[in-house]
Amino acid sequence: xxxxxxxxxxxxxxAEPDTPLLWAIREHLKLTGTxxxxxxxxxxxxxxxxxxxxxxxxxTWLEDVAGKEVTTIEGLSEDGSHPLQKSWIxxxxxxxxxxxxxxxMQAAALLKNNPAPSREEIVDHMDGNICRCATYDRxxxxxxxxxxxx
Amino acid sequence: MKNELxxxxxxxxxxxxLITAGTVGIAVSYGNLASQAFAATIAxxxxxxxxxxxxxxxxxxxxxxxxxxxxxxxxxxxxxLPLLIADEMDAEWSKVKVVQSPSDAEKYGNPGFYxxxxxGGSETVRGYYEPLRLVGAQTRMILLHSAAEILDKPVTExxxxxxxxxxxxxxxxxxxxxxxxLGKISDPLPQISKTDLKQPEQWHYIGKQDLPRIDVPSKVDxxxxxxxxxxxxxxxxxxxxxxxxQGETPATIDDSEAKNVVGITRxxxxxxxxxxIGETIEATIRxxxxxxxxxxxxxxxxxxxxxxxIDEYRKAGSDLxxxxxxxxxxGEAAQAIASSDILIExxxxxxxxxxxxxxxxxxxxLVSDDEVEVWAPTQGPTFTQGFAAQTAGTTTDKVKVHxxxxxxxxxxxxxxxxxxxAVSLAKEVKGRPVKVVWSREDDVxxxxxxxxxxxxxxxxxxSSGAISGWQHRVAADSIFARTLPPVFEDAGGLDDVVTEGAxxxxxxxxxEVEYLRQxxxxxxxxxxxxxxxxxxxxxxxxIDEIAATRNIxxxxxxxxxxxxxxxxxxxxxxxxxxxxxxxxxxxxxxGLAYSDSFxxxxxxxxxxxxxxxxxxxxxxKVWTSVDPGVxxxxxxxxxxxxxxxxxxxxxxxxxQINVVNGEVQEGNFDTYRVIxxxxxxxxxxxxxxxxxxxxxxxxxxxLPPIGPAIxxxxxxxxxxxxxxxxxxxxxxxxxxxxx
Ligand code: FES
Ligand code: FES
Numbered sequence: 001x002x003x004x005x006x007x008x009x010x011x012x013x014x015a016e017p018d019t020p021l022l023w024a025i026r027e028h029l030k031l032t033g034t035x036x037x038x039x040x041x042x043x044x045x046x047x048x049x050x051x052x053x054x055x056x057x058x059x060t061w062l063e064d065v066a067g068k069e070v071t072t073i074e075g076l077s078e079d080g081s082h083p084l085q086k087s088w089i090x091x092x093x094x095x096x097x098x099x100x101x102x103x104x105m106q107a108a109a110l111l112k113n114n115p116a117p118s119r120e121e122i123v124d125h126m127d128g129n130i131c132r133c134a135t136y137d138r139x140x141x142x143x144x145x146x147x148x149x150x
Numbered sequence: 151m152k153n154e155l156x157x158x159x160x161x162x163x164x165x166x167x168l169i170t171a172g173t174v175g176i177a178v179s180y181g182n183l184a185s186q187a188f189a190a191t192i193a194x195x196x197x198x199x200x201x202x203x204x205x206x207x208x209x210x211x212x213x214x215x216x217x218x219x220x221x222x223x224x225x226x227x228x229x230x231l232p233l234l235i236a237d238e239m240d241a242e243w244s245k246v247k248v249v250q251s252p253s254d255a256e257k258y259g260n261p262g263f264y265x266x267x268x269x270g271g272s273e274t275v276r277g278y279y280e281p282l283r284l285v286g287a288q289t290r291m292i293l294l295h296s297a298a299e300i301l302d303k304p305v306t307e308x309x310x311x312x313x314x315x316x317x318x319x320x321x322x323x324x325x326x327x328x329x330x331x332l333g334k335i336s337d338p339l340p341q342i343s344k345t346d347l348k349q350p351e352q353w354h355y356i357g358k359q360d361l362p363r364i365d366v367p368s369k370v371d372x373x374x375x376x377x378x379x380x381x382x383x384x385x386x387x388x389x390x391x392x393x394x395x396q397g398e399t400p401a402t403i404d405d406s407e408a409k410n411v412v413g414i415t416r417x418x419x420x421x422x423x424x425x426x427i428g429e430t431i432e433a434t435i436r437x438x439x440x441x442x443x444x445x446x447x448x449x450x451x452x453x454x455x456x457x458x459x460i461d462e463y464r465k466a467g468s469d470l471x472x473x474x475x476x477x478x479x480x481g482e483a484a485q486a487i488a489s490s491d492i493l494i495e496x497x498x499x500x501x502x503x504x505x506x507x508x509x510x511x512x513x514x515x516l517v518s519d520d521e522v523e524v525w526a527p528t529q530g531p532t533f534t535q536g537f538a539a540q541t542a543g544t545t546t547d548k549v550k551v552h553x554x555x556x557x558x559x560x561x562x563x564x565x566x567x568x569x570x571x572a573v574s575l576a577k578e579v580k581g582r583p584v585k586v587v588w589s590r591e592d593d594v595x596x597x598x599x600x601x602x603x604x605x606x607x608x609x610x611x612x613s614s615g616a617i618s619g620w621q622h623r624v625a626a627d628s629i630f631a632r633t634l635p636p637v638f639e640d641a642g643g644l645d646d647v648v649t650e651g652a653x654x655x656x657x658x659x660x661x662e663v664e665y666l667r668q669x670x671x672x673x674x675x676x677x678x679x680x681x682x683x684x685x686x687x688x689x690x691x692x693i694d695e696i697a698a699t700r701n702i703x704x705x706x707x708x709x710x711x712x713x714x715x716x717x718x719x720x721x722x723x724x725x726x727x728x729x730x731x732x733x734x735x736x737x738x739x740x741g742l743a744y745s746d747s748f749x750x751x752x753x754x755x756x757x758x759x760x761x762x763x764x765x766x767x768x769x770x771k772v773w774t775s776v777d778p779g780v781x782x783x784x785x786x787x788x789x790x791x792x793x794x795x796x797x798x799x800x801x802x803x804x805x806q807i808n809v810v811n812g813e814v815q816e817g818n819f820d821t822y823r824v825i826x827x828x829x830x831x832x833x834x835x836x837x838x839x840x841x842x843x844x845x846x847x848x849x850x851x852x853l854p855p856i857g858p859a860i861x862x863x864x865x866x867x868x869x870x871x872x873x874x875x876x877x878x879x880x881x882x883x884x885x886x887x888x889x
Contacts, residue, residue: 026379026431027430028430030381033372035378035509036510037508037510038590039589040819040820042819043508043819073371080367080370088366092362092785093370094369095224095226096223096224096558096559097366098507098558100370123827130508130819130824131508132508133797134792134793138789
């Protein structure tokens, strides 16, 4: 049994300690906004925050998060009102949308430490997140808009 | 397993669109929605409400629920199709709710695409454009008649504005919500015809207003439900191990360790692999690693090595003694070329590429004694119904398919393998749903790749530079022979999707396209833009080779050949202007290509540089113009264009599947490289729409011209060095530079 906090709520999960956090989140807790894309820290679809740090849930074991605080896309804001969620809508970023939870979580970590990133800093920070629909240009615009408007 | 499909002839689905002889009148089915598969959701929400037809339901509070019949895989159809109905019926968009249709080809099939529900071929908006507007127009007429009765006014004095019927003389207004509460639907239904459709200047949404996409809010807060997200009570998980070489089967299965993994329910032999069922997803993944399987070794795919086969295909393409099946035959091209003064001849090659949908293949199925239910991110609900029935050993009427959101499709999700997995495993544990999720490695290694293709193009020029003949020979395996054998046979061994794009609107005195089928058995499939993704590579590069031979401007060369095609000329001229085409760039060059694919006209100019040390190509900027006919939602067109162009750059520069002795060498994104944010160019899109024209497809249009635009830029940058093999890997670039 592993206990940790997710989106402000304490949970206990009965699973092997080396179970990827990704499956604990998606299939045990049914918070399916966090996605599986590669399982190898190659795509960023599974990005969540662990104690505020952007983390690939597919290569994080359950035992690694014992006692820690995990935030998923569902917990980023209560009602989709995080500045990035708003700017993502304003810029109409998603196409298939599958990568976008990971993109937004990755971007949220950037803005927390660097409220006015340059284009280069954005690209550098986001380069580990694949978008197969290639919405990259709008992702950049949405991050810039959120930085501007908040 | 064979993919035997029954495609019925192009038919208008009867109950939802009743086309009568002469005029197009439509009678919309009424009231039988409640008996339909999916109806549970809608029926409970709308019981007692106003349902003028199978597509639209109006609530007492004015909410207009519209069915979306196609699969949303990123291209925006969940917004585009409903807005066609909404515009014609004068619905207020803020009150529109969109519901995914059940699998029901008879009601919701695409009249422009064999009457089935299959989202692909860029056929969706093209096929539904007029029928859905007719549905909307008739819905409006039904509302007018109901309002006439409520208000006791002649229908001729009534008009509509968004969400309202207005009695013009008295300016009395009655909302659609009130009509739904007080009104009756007239019987028989009022008939309408095409002449009742709005004129472009009357549209509210089509081409007038960029509506925010319906699916977007759910994609930024994690609430959108993709196939992989399905959660059902009592659900089990499944995993399937397929053989490393296609077509082999398990000889021995040692599951002594795997079956002891905590949470494993069952390990089963399948005709094509080994299935694992467990209480948790992680248990199935652990068991997968512990299973030890020996596979048979007799598959002919063991002879399949892509690097040597492409060479064989190249030989077949250039060996003129081998003849194929004609896809285009206009005059005697070979003769004309034989007697021409100048011969231009080249081979264009393309390696296998993989779809890499961000959401790996998956599906969930529940099999009970006489029913099958499938939840799947599928492009083809109608086929899925058939596949599931076949696998479960029942008939299609016993199968319900729920189409979820798709995390990318690009053609991969028109296949059946992921559906087979879910149904095969669910059959083993009747009464409990099973969700099967492929690993990324499963997804990479068991893809339905774009075919390996060699194209041999021969063009004859007269001494004055006029083209006398164009011969284009396409050597590749067949997609239809596997997926639609009857279609392949009926066409006499022709495969339309493999050669598509080789036909073109350039004016040629003689033109021949030949398909030389290669038969080596590896499963190949539909990959975004299908044939056009490589045929335009050959065509557009050869056009530049001709221009270079004649020493004229490549844009001029195209405009000459498109003298009778004003729409084509316009996209080229516009793109040339946008890019400031004749201005030289220090250390960089521009390349141009044009494509007439999917009913659109599209031109692209790429600004390219190359690192001569390491062979890396960089695309700095792309300008593109597209004429999509009526530009229904320009902001979404811009997104589709930018996405497809960037995707096109990815496949032209990086993407490659290598098969060695039948085994796919790549396994994940560490070995299958796709474009990342740091590698994208700026893309400038210009949309040259015409509201009086039919819409083109949009999801694939941008992809075909970008690869040749890059290759053409490279040639102009390097004094004519040609890149003729997709992808343009650094070693190939260096070879072109030094050879
Ligand atoms: S799923 Fe974790 S990085 Fe791809
Ligand atoms: S929106 Fe489709 S993968 Fe990013």
